[in-house]
Amino acid sequence: MSSKEKPTLGGTRIKTRKRNIAAPLDPAAFADAVVQIYLDNAGDLELVAKNVESADLNFSRYGDTFFEVVFTGGRTQPGTIKPDEGERHPYSIIECEANREAILPSVIYVQKILRRKPFLIKNLENVMRRFLQSLELFEENERKKLAIFTALAFSQKLSGLPPEAVFQPLLKDNLVGKGLVLPFITDFFKEYLVDNSLEDLISILKRGKMEDNLMDFFPSAKRSAEGFSEHFTKAGLVPLVEYNEKKIFEAKLKDMKSALTTLIAEESDISEVIEIVKQRVKDANLPDIEVVRILWDVLMDAVQWSGKNQQQNANSALRQVKTWAKLLNSFCTSGKLELELIYKVQMQCYEDAKLMKLFPEIVRSLYDQDVLAEDTILHWFRKGTNPKGRQTLVKSLEPFIKWLEEAEEEE
Numbered sequence: 001m002s003s004k005e006k007p008t009l010g011g012t013r014i015k016t017r018k019r020n021i022a023a024p025l026d027p028a029a030f031a032d033a034v035v036q037i038y039l040d041n042a043g044d045l046e047l048v049a050k051n052v053e054s055a056d057l058n059f060s061r062y063g064d065t066f067f068e069v070v071f072t073g074g075r076t077q078p079g080t081i082k083p084d085e086g087e088r089h090p091y092s093i094i095e096c097e098a099n100r101e102a103i104l105p106s107v108i109y110v111q112k113i114l115r116r117k118p119f120l121i122k123n124l125e126n127v128m129r130r131f132l133q134s135l136e137l138f139e140e141n142e143r144k145k146l147a148i149f150t151a152l153a154f155s156q157k158l159s160g161l162p163p164e165a166v167f168q169p170l171l172k173d174n175l176v177g178k179g180l181v182l183p184f185i186t187d188f189f190k191e192y193l194v195d196n197s198l199e200d201l202i203s204i205l206k207r208g209k210m211e212d213n214l215m216d217f218f219p220s221a222k223r224s225a226e227g228f229s230e231h232f233t234k235a236g237l238v239p240l241v242e243y244n245e246k247k248i249f250e251a252k253l254k255d256m257k258s259a260l261t262t263l264i265a266e267e268s269d270i271s272e273v274i275e276i277v278k279q280r281v282k283d284a285n286l287p288d289i290e291v292v293r294i295l296w297d298v299l300m301d302a303v304q305w306s307g308k309n310q311q312q313n314a315n316s317a318l319r320q321v322k323t324w325a326k327l328l329n330s331f332c333t334s335g336k337l338e339l340e341l342i343y344k345v346q347m348q349c350y351e352d353a354k355l356m357k358l359f360p361e362i363v364r365s366l367y368d369q370d371v372l373a374e375d376t377i378l379h380w381f382r383k384g385t386n387p388k389g390r391q392t393l394v395k396s397l398e399p400f401i402k403w404l405e406e407a408e409e410e411e
Contacts, residue, residue: 028086030062031075035087038069043091045109053116063123070110071127071146098144100152100191107152114159121160128161132169135180147184151191154204163208170217177219185217186235198239214244252284253294260298264324274330292328292337296344299324305354314358318365325369338376341366343386350389360397374404 037055041047059066068076073095074088096102114121128150135143150166170181192201205211215223222231225248229241259280263273281291303316321328332338342363349359366372381401384390 027062027065027075030057031065031069032087033057034066034069035074035089038089038091039087043089045091045105048091049109049112052113059117059120063120064126066120067124067127070106071131093145093149094138094142096145098141098148100148100194103145103148104152104156107149107156107158110153111156111158118159124158124161125165129165129169132166133172133175135170135175135184136178140183143180143184144187147187148191151188155192155195163204163210167205167208167210176217179219181217182219182222182231186232186237189232189237189240190235193237193239198243201240202243212247252286253290256280256284256286256291257294257298260294261301264298264302270324270326274327277327277331288331288333288337289340291331292340293344295328295331296341296348299328300348310354310357313354314361317355317358318361321362321365321371322369325366325371328366328371329369332371335373335376335379338372339380342372342376342380342384346380346384346386346389346393349393356389356392357396359393360400363397364400377401378404 033055034052034057037051038048041051065075068074069089069092071093073090073092075086093103093106096106110124114124131138131146135146138146153161154163154166170176170184175181189201192204202211205214210216215228218227218231225245228244232238232241232244256277260273260277263276277291277295280286281288299320300317303313303320305313305316328341332341345359345362345366349355349362363372363377367374367377377397378401381394381397384394
């Protein structure tokens with residue numbers, strides 16, 4: 001062999017195909033083992049938790065089966081909540097009394113297990129989602145127990161359980177239509193609010209993407225503001241009713257403001273704008289005082305505040321007041337509403353320093369256009385109750401007030 005040649009190994013390479021050798025699935029044996037732990041400890045959940053934690057069981061493979069045993073006492077048939085063959089225990093959530101005192105120990109027990117085996121949270125989600133999507137297979141009393149468990153799980157901040165895993169499965173059309181979801185969610189709300197504030201509940205609803213969709217829990221025939229108020233008032237959940245009414249009211253104000261903004265931007269005929277606003281106020285049953293606030297906000301939002309100097313900004317604001325004075329006049333129909341308009345002008349000037357000097361000119365313009373009466377202006381000047389920027393604004397209005405008083409004396 002030449003010294004330049006490299007040595008080679010003789011023989012033939014034999015290729016072998018790799019195989020994934022998986023252990024056979026045996027959820028029945030796993031379920032029986034967990035059930036036996038319950039039975040051996042007579043349902044004492046503290047002892048059960050200790051023995052479950054130390055047991056040599058494949059929880060990573062049979063996590064769903066474990067929670068089936070927790071909820072129903074044994075393994076359930078695939079796709080159902082019906083008991084499967086095998087051992088069962090009588091200490092499950094479904095078998096206990098339908099009250100927080102009986103169910104809370106199970107929540108604490110599950111919390112302990114999840115702290116030691118956090119990977120099981122996904123299995124808890126899976127089983128809860130399956131059960132909630134199958135509410136019609138549970139008895140009424142069993143659905144109540146599930147609702148109490150779910151509320152206590154969130155109240156106890158059960159490790160990592162996302163709200164959407166609970167709320168979204170409930171929105172199946174057949175469950176909602178049969179009227180099964182509304183009692184469930186009502187029991188959930190009532191139980192959760194025992195230990196938590198309405199703000200906490202709203203936070204959960206937000207995370208579950210349900211804050212603005214509470215009506216989706218109602219059968220279609222009952223989806224109305226009146227139906228919502230009647231149902232939850234009867235259930236003793238008045239704060240939730242008040243919250244929903246506030247949300248509806250805010251939505252009406254937003255719609256009104258949006259429509260008016262479009263009309264102003266398009267420079268629609270003022271008479272047409274007045275009629276549209278009046279009709280919307282009637283349909284939405286909006287308070288007059290809110291309408292005055294919206295009108296002023298929208299008119300001032302439409303002003304181009306990009307003038308090179310103070311006078312140009314003043315001219316733009318005063319031009320807007322003069323253009324839409326008839327609109328303001330149509331809704332400032334009492335001294336109380338006129339006073340509210342002055343307070344709106346006051347707050348705008350207080351919050352935007354560049355507008356402070358415009359206050360007397362705006363008030364004078366509103367007076368000249370017959371939007372504000374002399375008595376209203378004098379009342380604000382002498383007895384106005386809003387302190388924000390008042391001292392400065394009162395002083396700036398003194399020359400105009402003096403002129404008004406002199407004119408009154410002459411008459």
